[in-house]
Amino acid sequence: MDNRIRKILTLFRGRILGASLGVTFALMLIIFGFWQTVFILVCGVIGYYLGARFDSDEDFRGFLERVLPPVD
The missing domain is CATH 1.10.287 (Helix Hairpins)
Incomplete structure (x- = not known):
């Protein structure tokens, strides 16, 4: 199980980082x-x-x- 998650995180690192930054930016816009x-x-x-x-x-x-x- 842990190996599959690590493989997915490694394979889609850019997409996960981009989505996380986008959601963080959107929340900051809404809050601040x-x-x-x-x-x-x-x-x-x-x-x-x-x-x-x-x-x-x-x-x-x-x-x-x-x-x-x-x-x-």
Whole structure:
């Protein structure tokens, strides 16, 4: 039984992920509204980007200096 479920999840991974994301997005639209959902998604994307940068062993201070250059 467990092997069949694992095989189905592996075989249809993209479809399951897409359907889950679609249902989650629809529920967020219903619960929060359009602009709040967009804000939540933008914050999530920014958080993902920053997390990926820190996972790649980039120095936080170097990142901030590159994004926000010092003012003379």
